Amino acid sequence: MNVRTDSIFKQNYDVIIVGGGPAGSTAAQFSAKSGAKVLLLERDPVLGSPVRCGEGVSERGIKGYISLKGPWIANKLNSLELFSPDNSKIELTANLIGYILDRSIFDKVLGEKAEIAGASIVTKADVKGLLKNNGHLDGVLVQYEEKEYEVRGKIIIGADGVESRVGRWHGIKTMTKMNNMESGIQINATNINIKRDVCQFYFGHEVAPGGYLWVFPKSDNQANIGLAVSGNYSRQKPAKDYLMDFMNKRFPHAEWSTMVAGGIPCNPPLKQLTKSNLLLAGDAGHQVNPLTGAGIANAIQAGRLAGETAGNALKSGGSLEQNLKIYEKKWRRSRGRFHKSATRLKNAVHGFDDDKLNELSRMLIKIPKNDWSMLRIFLFAVRKNPELIIDCIKLFKKF
């Protein structure tokens, strides 16, 4: 028995955070910065591992939270290529498309930032349940090295990822429906012929129905290659088989040692992000871009908002529960509308069959490369293919 850990569990905390991913660590950092006594509990032995993530992120997504130079940045992307089902290619080049992270380092650094701010982190700590008291939470039940501990805290932040059980234990409906869940699989492939600064996306019912396939290069000869298939389609054929079929066709000489699986919750905004003294952040709060499945930037933003709100809620007087609701209000104001329209767009795109995707790509190819903007694409589409646009408008009007 580790004496230090034993004494950590015996203390009372202002904020207990379940899960040490980007959302949890950022929440820990910012609640500790605003003066709270913080404990972060992580199930795995180290933060950032295993990596269940494509690791792609935009500059805006991480700027201000971590330096843009360092070993956590594996690669910079200047170009992206989209492949339609009939294999026609659309290219988009910019100064900087985004970064490919090394999450095994990135997550550790975010954890270190939380520790520097004053938070305590315990790994290998399984949270098995919540300590409830009249609809209010007194803390969490932790299993650590085959012993159970009741750890007390005033505010609980559930950042427990896709499973999102903390929310469900407290009565928030965080279950992901099958049509919103993406069944994902990824390999870190070597011996492939790719360009280092170009990421690729492949679409179509043969490649990844209800989702897409990504090739995110990490170096000249190495890339995260993964795909996600909508839960609606994964019954007939599992995600792994889709990826193997693609690899045999496109990169027959590739080699890889590890394969990671993962669920990507592409949900509409969660109806409830706070309940009494519980806050949900990151994948647990369904804060994933439902159209793209991107979650890192959303998790960091939400983690910060949750952490700051928790810290301030303890300092300012009045009802703790009312103070914590500010988190939900602020999130909906800053992200709610975007998340809703991304959901509508996702539903629209999932309704497209391969013919329509091909048609769309033929239209996009005609747009001069230096003239890419959403408005331009929209106007172009209206002019060239009114039928397609009626589809989009219908979808936007319907909701």
Add this chain to the structure above:
Amino acid sequence: MSKLDVASRIEPKRKKPDNIEILPEICDLCGACVAVCPPNVMSLIQNDLSIDFNGCTYCSLCIDICPLRAIKGSFN
């Protein structure tokens, strides 16, 4: 029909398996099944995925969502 019995509502004719089994040598502990389990009876604790069969409705969504097919249904 239980409210949590999602499979029967979506696809009434589909036959439910009599047994559900986790294949630990294939399972990657990703948690996708835990997230879609309607009665919330799946848990990932101490690097081990388990199902509490007391609450399980045998809806098979865990089998369908698993990227690796690490959960198997069988019939008696």
